Amino acid sequence: MQAVLALEDGTLYYGRAFGAGGENWGEVVFNTGMTGYEGVLTDPSYCGQIVVMTYPLVGNYGINAEDFESKGSFVRGFVVREACDRPSNWKSGGTLAEFLANEGVIGLAGVDTRALTRRLRTKGTMRGIISTETDEPEALVEKARSCPDFSAQDFIPMVAAKDILRYDGGDPVLALIDLGAKQNIVRCLQRRGCTVVVFPPDTPPADILAQNPAGVVISNGPGDPVRAVSAIAAVRALAGKKPLFGICLGHQVLALALGARTYKLKFGHRGANHPVKDLATGKVYISSHNHGFSVAEETLAPAGLVITHRNLNDGTVEGFRHRELPVMSVQYHPEAGPGPHDSEYLFDEFLKLIGREGN
Amino acid sequence: MPKDKTLKKVMVIGSGPIVIGQAAEFDYAGTQACRALREEGLQVVLINSNPATIMTDANMADRIYIEPLTPEFVAKVIHQERPDALLPTLGGQTGLNLAKQVADAGVLDQYGVRLLGTPLESIKRAEDREHFRNMCLAIGEPIPESVIISEVDAAVAFARKTSYPVVVRPAYTLGGTGGGVAFSEEELRDIANRGLTMSIIHQALVERCVLGWKEIEYEVVRDGADNCITICNMENIDPMGIHTGDSIVVAPTQTLSDREHQMLRSASLKIIRALGVEGGCNVQFALDPESYNYYVIEVNPRLSRSSALASKATGYPIAKVATKVAVGLTLDEIKNAVTGKTYACFEPALDYVVVKYPRWPFDKFSFANRNLGTQMKSTGEVMAIGRTFEEALLKAVRSLEIGVAGLHMTELGHLPNDQLRARMARPDDLRLFLVAEALRRGFPVSELFELTRIDRFFLDKIKNITATEDLVRAARPGPARPDPLTWVPRTGTPTGAGAPADAGTPTGAGAPAGLMPGLLRRAKRAGLSDSTIAELLGTTSREIHRLRREQGVEPVYKMVDTCAGEFEATTPYYYSTYEEEDEAGAEDVRKVVVLGSGPIRIGQGIEFDYCSVHSVWALKEQGLQAIIINNNPETVSTDFDTADRLYFEPLVPEDVMNILHKEKPEGVIVQFGGQTAINLARPVEKAGFNILGTSVADIDRAEDRERFDRLVAELGIPRPPGGTGFSVEEAQRIAEQVGFPVLVRPSYVLGGRAMEIVYNSQELLEYMADAVRVTPKHPVLVDKYLLGKELEVDAVCDGETVLVPGIMEHVERAGVHSGDSIAVFPPQSLTPEIKQQLFDYTQQIARALRIRGLVNIQFVLHEGRVFVLEVNPRSSRTVPYLSKVTGIPMVNLATRICLGATLAEMGYRGGLYEETQNIAVKAPVFSFAKLLDVDVCLGPEMKSTGEVMGVSKDYALALYKACLAAGYSLPLSGKAVVTIADRDKDEALPLVRSLVNLGFEIVATEGTAAFLRSRAITVEVARKVHEGSPNLVDLIRGNKIHLVVNTLTKGKLTTRDGFRIRRAAVEMGVPCLTSLDTARVVIEVMRARQRGEAMPLIPLQEYVS
Known part of the structure; x- marks a missing residue:
């Protein structure tokens, strides 16, 4: 079966349909990771997006539920050069196509994904329609142009926890404000002996404080951070009361809560090879990224924030601390999944921060 | 950390001659290193014995010494040049060992020379098995259980405890000689016994063998500030058990999940940190295909063949970055030369598949054992890039120049199924061809997996290739069939041809019936060559080429940019694929294409890359755009900043013509890429492109036997009489006419031994019976052999x-x-x-x-x-x-x-x-120690893999340097075995006398001994091999002999005594001279050495004053 991806600039990419059929719209983004497609597909931060993988062979090692980052997939479409239909790995429980079909995600294979990537790089992230109903490609382009603006969407409610969840570990007890958290954040904290209590994104701060957590982690998640109104308010209320650690969207929410501003990047950072420099030590870490927005550097200082990490490629802000308050925050993913584990030390630093502040 | 300001002058050690296991990659690494050092404003002193390298070019270093790579000569250069520091990690194992030796000898301390980059301690930790084991245990990285033994029983006891198979690695033997994998106690006793005998210290390592596990490599770089990155990971298609140099390798890994990849990546970083490497490092793992268990197999704390491959596969200049790290820069201070914007501190993202395929010398050594194992046998390699695995694999196969257009060898079609199975179970150089053959016969993938242990992923990919072949074959002229492909991927705009217009449209007249554009495109996307498609359809590749152009099925070219398109890059490094967007867009400037020389093989080595690079430089100097086409990842010519444009493609007509059609250069230069490029001259010209330099017609006049004969006859220049025999009888007639001995060779070399000198009619008949089949289509050339x-x-x-x-x-x-x-x-x-x-x-x-x-x-x-x-x-x-x-x-x-x-x-x-004024002696270097079963005697067929040069104002000293550089450990006294063919005895006599005068004791078998005794020479008689022990071979193996002079007796049957004597000498590292001419100069050298003359060093910059 044929499928097509129509971009709002009028470009069409034809290919073979795999996974689910139908039609869906989303923001078209590319990811440069060479492995880790299960993590990408199940990362709630991709909600509302059609993901293009730049590595041409996808699905080679099948699907392994142990490596999922959430219960299912939230991507709106998945575009690859070649989807492997005969995966080979001892952990594989099925093919990519089967997984997408089960999750209702439309797959598109056979596309010149490098050409598509270059287009997104040059023109910036675009809205697009992925469809297996391709009789009228012109109409699809029109549809892509009339899709709602990405920043006008509320994605967090679609992916975040609805109820409080408790992952028992030991001491300390940490709160995780779930904006669409990857499971690996919980796993990394549990591995460090923490108990993690997951709160829905609109939990009133008082409810979180009521549990007396040693610290609060604000998770990653999808969409424009300015839409996370209740989380921003909650974080503002928690600041100074509890040590805070923001990750990805959580980092942006933290910045907004403390008075800094965010902006949209042309095509974002999505991949597993981004160099981030820890300005305190001068050391560079290869890190896992997935973000389309960034914190504006010039707004940090007035908000009492100090830049701690910077992207070596484009110089953007990758992390900050508060000048006085026990607040640390990174734009990327110390929990990896997928990607390198080099930055897991940040969880240790947060625990240190708690130790310093907690008693 | 900025560059160390106290550094002014840095010495670099090259890797010497090309041998199996150490090829052109170190010229590439050394060249990048020299350039990087000079970029930092440092003076560079270089020592390398190999003149056929770019790194030994006058403009690469301030002072270049083409001298033997021995501790003695390295020390001399240090004494003469007084460098501040030594960079040892770019000259392969040779460079590393030398640095270790001069450091241990106190030379570095004496002259206050610092070692740059990875500290000596780190090198020792990585190289010494015991140190390495302790380090791995300390950081919790798993290594295979092993034991060091000096008795067979200890090996057996270990194996009983750990389970078979185990691998035996004798200590101090060259490149795994005498080792092997044992599957049973019987085999282990046998191998361990042999291994212990061959080890001079009677010691071997026995290790648990994880045969069949995945073999995975990581290239890692670390700087002095402890920043660590992995450049690339690679998966050997051949699982553990085959030397990685002999494995077909794919980058990046294909069958590893992110969890497995990150596990091994983290382990690599942990190891490089524990070692304290500053620069590049290669880590090899064995990964269980059925669990998360793995072992660290080996670490190379230096640049290696794999790092050259990783560099070319990713576009990341590892050697350059490692050099800058060595002089104190940190990764985040070094610009990424590819993007020009980002920094060297990142990990390349690939958006293509890279396949490396080794090139073996079995076409030259037809008697060699083709089985692959722990001892590397290939001389070179090719690399290919594609957007599918199939495409990359088939491009690599085409690039090998072994006379195949795809994974198909006609002769394998005759193998019965049981033999096919047996051969697949014992890996040899043709294993993928055997797999493809089996798939064509309908063997299930599961059975092939059981036989080969090649991951099913790769077997399935090969099956895709044979299945695509089936689709094409089904379209062979006959009743019209619908296009098996129902859609065609393509891009477009709504206003343009957005819809999949050509799907299912029948082709125009002249196309083979049934060959729809969709199918043609699909076949090309699966990597099938025009020749393969033509063969399947019963037409010509020209016709397929025409069809493709007519239907618009043409390749596009994509860039290798280190970042999968995320950043704009300007490196003009391209590969072809069958997709939509072309990025290479030919520029409208004056341009010339230089055809490179492909993989390193016997007869075509690094020297042709030297020539290609110089031609590119000359073109650039003349203001032209220089475009190079080549497929050898080890070379300087395939460095992204050598030519103005680099096409990493097979050097066969189809791929070359695709580029020429796109670029439309004003000319193509074929005279620098060896026979590879010359062979392309005719098709290039036929396709309407201009060959620059000597015309194709004139090339043909030089290469065509008949036309050349006519030419020299017209010029009145004598040549040995001879002729072309189209039948056995005719060949005999010519031989008798010109008189024996004659030099015979086939006009068309199919592989196998080709050229031979025969002394009588009997030998001639034997040659034509078992070496070549003479047919009117494949005649044999017979020339008078003129001694001189x-x-x-x-x-x-x-x-x-x-x-x-x-x-x-x-x-x-x-x-x-x-x-x-x-x-x-x-x-x-x-x-x-x-x-x-x-x-x-x-x-x-x-x-x-x-x-x-x-x-x-x-x-x-x-x-x-x-x-x-x-x-x-x-x-x-x-x-x-x-x-x-x-x-x-x-x-x-x-x-x-x-x-x-x-x-x-x-x-x-x-x-x-x-x-x-200077005398320069070039000496050949052989890799016989790596190729068991190959006769070392010199003859008309080339056997050497590399060369070295010795320079001096004195002939004997130049010879000495050349011999030393070539690795002849010339004894000054001791016992010499002399076995001489009857026809050479008189000629040999003065030589034997010279040996006696030098103080050698002569050992010979009865025949030669009798002759020498009759000439009043004292001889010790030894038994011939077939006379039982102890015989000559035992003496050699027992380290009792210091020199062997052995001239070839009749016949080349490998069972003969001479062969066994020569092999024993090679394996024991005893100089073995098979030509009396070589013996004569070697004796001259020994005489000069006994006189003990001083040996002044002359830098290349002073060769011509």
């Missing part, structure tokens, strides 16, 4: 004026392949008249062939007369050597001549160039 001195000339000619930079005199008489001969420049024994004669003949031939560029001519001086043997209308193996010693930039001149310049315009007169 072989001479060689390289000349530059602009069509009129002929410049001969020098004449080279070969030490070994004609009959020993020129590539295997010791060559001396300037000649030591020629009269001015003979030299003039050689020049005159060269001039006549060059003019008659209208040579525009380089020509190489070989002569024999027989009984005072000069005969021409062979003319090669292209650059030769000796061009780099001659260019360096004479200071004449031969390739530069030749390239400019190709563009229309004359020698006079460039300031050169014709004639024989004035000889230099």
